[in-house]
Amino acid sequence: MKNSEKVMSDKSSYSKKYNNWRNRILISVIIGYAMFYLVRQNFTMAMPFMLEEKGYKITDLGYIIGLFSFIYGIGKLVNGFISDRSNARYFMAIGLAVSALLSLIMGFGPGIFFIGLFYAINGWFQSMGWPPVARMITHWFSSKELGTKWALAASSHQIGGALVAVFASWLISEYGWQHAFIIPGLIGLLGAVFLVYNLRDRPQEVDLPPIEVYKGEEIFDDDSRINFKELMSRIFQNKLLWYVSLANCFLYIVRSGIFNWAPMFLRQAKGSHAMAAGYQLGAYEIAGIAGGLAAGWLSDRLFKGRRGPVGTCFMLALSLPMIYLWLSPIESQILDTVALAVAGFLVYGPQVLVGVASADFASKRAVGVANGFAGTFAYLGVGISSIAIAEIVSVWGWDAGFLFFVICSLIGAFFFSLTWNHSARRD
Numbered sequence: 001m002k003n004s005e006k007v008m009s010d011k012s013s014y015s016k017k018y019n020n021w022r023n024r025i026l027i028s029v030i031i032g033y034a035m036f037y038l039v040r041q042n043f044t045m046a047m048p049f050m051l052e053e054k055g056y057k058i059t060d061l062g063y064i065i066g067l068f069s070f071i072y073g074i075g076k077l078v079n080g081f082i083s084d085r086s087n088a089r090y091f092m093a094i095g096l097a098v099s100a101l102l103s104l105i106m107g108f109g110p111g112i113f114f115i116g117l118f119y120a121i122n123g124w125f126q127s128m129g130w131p132p133v134a135r136m137i138t139h140w141f142s143s144k145e146l147g148t149k150w151a152l153a154a155s156s157h158q159i160g161g162a163l164v165a166v167f168a169s170w171l172i173s174e175y176g177w178q179h180a181f182i183i184p185g186l187i188g189l190l191g192a193v194f195l196v197y198n199l200r201d202r203p204q205e206v207d208l209p210p211i212e213v214y215k216g217e218e219i220f221d222d223d224s225r226i227n228f229k230e231l232m233s234r235i236f237q238n239k240l241l242w243y244v245s246l247a248n249c250f251l252y253i254v255r256s257g258i259f260n261w262a263p264m265f266l267r268q269a270k271g272s273h274a275m276a277a278g279y280q281l282g283a284y285e286i287a288g289i290a291g292g293l294a295a296g297w298l299s300d301r302l303f304k305g306r307r308g309p310v311g312t313c314f315m316l317a318l319s320l321p322m323i324y325l326w327l328s329p330i331e332s333q334i335l336d337t338v339a340l341a342v343a344g345f346l347v348y349g350p351q352v353l354v355g356v357a358s359a360d361f362a363s364k365r366a367v368g369v370a371n372g373f374a375g376t377f378a379y380l381g382v383g384i385s386s387i388a389i390a391e392i393v394s395v396w397g398w399d400a401g402f403l404f405f406v407i408c409s410l411i412g413a414f415f416f417s418l419t420w421n422h423s424a425r426r427d
Contacts, residue, residue: 014208014209014214017206017208018203018208018214021140021200021203021206021208022140022141024198025136025137025140025198025199025200026137026140026149026152026153028194028195028198028199029092029133029136029137029153029156029199030152030153030155030156030159031156031191031194032092032093032096032129032133032156032191032194032195032199033129033130033133033153033156033157033160034156034157034159034160034163035096035100035160035187035188035191036095036096036099036126036129036160036188037156037157037159037160037161037163037164038103038160038163038164038167038184038187038188038191039096039099039100039102039103039122039126039184039185039188040099040122040126040164041160041161041164041165041168041259042103042164042168042180042181042184043064043065043068043106043115043119043181044065044259044260044261045164045165045168045169045172045180046168046172046177046180046181047061047260049172049176049177050112050115050177053177058390058393058394059390059391059394060112060116061390062386062387062389062390062391063386063387063390064112064115064116064119064120065260065382065383065386065387066382066383066386066387067116067120067123068119068120068122068123069123069256069379069380069382069383069386070123070379070383071120071121071123071124071127072123072124072126072127072379072382073127073375073376073377073378073379073380073382073383074127074376075123075124075125075126075127075128076127076130076131076371076372076373076375076376076378076379077369077372077373077375077376078127078372079091079095079124079127079128079131079372080131080368080369080370080371080372080373080375081368081369081372082131082368083128083131083132083134083135083368083369083372084131084135084367084368084369086132087201088131088132088133088135088136088199088201089132089195089196089199089200089201089205090196091128091131091132092128092129092132092133092195092199093192093193093195093196093199094125094128094192095125095126095127095128095129095132096125096128096129096188096191096192096195097188097189097192098125099122099125099126099129099188100184100185100186100187100188100189100191100192101185101189102118102119102121102122102125102185103122103181103182103184103185103188104181104182104185104186104189105118105185106118106119106122106181106185107178107179107180107181107182107185108178108182109181127372127375130355130371130375131368131369131371131372131375132368133153133156134355134359134367134368134371135201135367135368136199136200136201136202137149137150137153138359138367139201139202139203139210139211140202140203140211141211142211142212142215143305143360144215144300145300146300146356146359146360147296147297147299147300147305147307147352147353147356148293148296148297148300149296150296150352150355150356150359151292151293151295151296151297151352151356152293152296154292154348154351154352154355155288155289155292155293157285157288157292157348157351158285158286158287158288158289158292158344158348159285159289160285161259161281161282161284161285161288162281162282162284162285162286164184165281165282165285166282167184168180168184171183235362235369235370235373236373238361238362240357240361240419240422241358241361241362241370241373241374243415243416243418243419244307244311244354244357244358244361244374244415244416244419245354245358245373245374245376245377246377246415247311247315247350247354247412247413247415247416247419248351248354248374248375248377248378248381248412249377249378249380249381249384249412250315250381250408250409250411250412250415251315251347251350251351251354251378251381251408251412252377252378252379252380252381252382252385253381253382253384253385253388253404253405253408254318254322254343254347254385254405254408254409254412255347255348255351255381256381256382256385256386257385257389257401257404257405258284258340258343258344258347258405259281259284260382260385260386260389261389261393261401262280262281262284262340265398265401280333280336280337280340281340283337283338283340283341283344284340284341284343284344285344286341286344287340287341287342287343287344287345287348288344288345288347288348288351289348290345291314291344291345291346291347291348291349291352292348292349292351292352294345294349295310295311295314295348295349295350295352295353296352296353296356298310299353299356305360306419306420306421306422307353307354307356307357307360307419308357308416308417308418308419308420308421308422309420310349310350310353311349311350311353311354311357311413311416311419312413312416312417312420313413314346314349314350314353315346315350315409315410315412315413315416316409316410316413317346318343318346318347318409318412318413319406319409319410320342321339321340321342321343321346322343322402322405322406322409323402323406324339325339325340325343325402326398326399326402326403326406350412350416353416354374354378355371355374357419358370358371358373358374359371360422361419361422388404389401389404392404
């Protein structure tokens with residue numbers, strides 16, 4: 001094999017080039033996917049202020065988030081399949097560019113129907129963000145390092161979430177909620193150009209051998225694409241993928257419930273002002289980086305590639321900060337911030353593991369559609385969370401909302417436990 005001969009004859013030269021590109025890809029996908037959050041979660045940061053200024057109902061906003069989540073979830077599956085058959089570099093950049101443009105338009109929206117319509121459309125293009133990341137990570141990094149590298153790539157969720165929490169809060173406080181759509185939209189357009197310049201779909205695109213050749217592992221046929229028969233056997237008939245996807249559904253009920261509704265909860269039930277709520281939510285996201293890295297490392301090193309034990313333990317523990325936030329007194333901002341940070345640590349660990357486990361159970365050739373399948377269940381959870389929390393809080397208050405989160409944490413732990421003894425397939 002020509003690439004194998006190159007690796008053997010000039011290992012040091014290829015090692016330097018390979019390491020440089022691997023670092024470049026990893027850093028670029030972290031920055032790039034964080035920018036997707038700038039033009040997604042800005043809506044939830046603006047919600048309390050749109051509610052106050054325009055007199056909208058909490059259920060109006062809940063149904064908008066639900067519609068976004070429905071479109072995003074369908075898009076994750078469809079775009080996951082398309083991503084496996086496309087060049088990830090351009091696929092991701094196009095998704096970010098259109099999302100940024102839609103955010104920019106929303107900043108000039110005249111009312112809730114207009115803004116809600118464009119936010120729902122945005123859900124489709126947002127779903128183009130993670131499948132190409134999953135594809136690039138599995139093509140540039142070997143299975144033996146996948147848990148840790150995936151966790152590093154997934155830190156983009158927390159970086160983007162923390163950035164938008166603080167940045168959008170500042171924009172709203174200084175200039176009004178419209179600027180939380182306009183400024184991130186402009187930044188996102190620049191981000192799309194950044195992605196085209198820095199990303200590459202596979203090592204072969206820059207005259208490097210496949211990662212398996214470079215690492216001396218089993219060689220995959222990277223040029224072949226998943227067909228319908230393989231799609232059925234590796235995705236839809238894969239009980240392990242179903243288990244981890246169902247766990248993801250209940251995980252996302254809690255994750256999105258906290259992120260989408262925490263600004264309003266902290267403002268209404270805890271008396272936090274805009275900047276304080278932004279920093280508290282930022283703590284939730286930043287702690288999530290540590291949680292994702294810890295979960296990835298534990299599953300790689302301590303459990304030898306088994307993601308189920310770590311996911312189960314994290315989700316069981318997640319019920320504890322939910323109980324605290326449910327029962328804690330008003331005006332305990334420091335303790336509330338600590339509880340949100342702990343929740344972030346425990347939420348984002350399993351989120352990382354769902355992505356890695358879906359790649360493990362379906363194989364590298366189907367990683368985009370496998371992640372899309374798990375992602376569809378995730379945003380089914382987001383849709384349930386957005387509508388259910390809006391209705392529950394409207395009728396029974398925030399206490400009932402947090403009881404709902406506790407129950408979902410325990411159900412998610414159960415589904416993770418069904419994958420306890422399973423690790424990656426190597427074919």
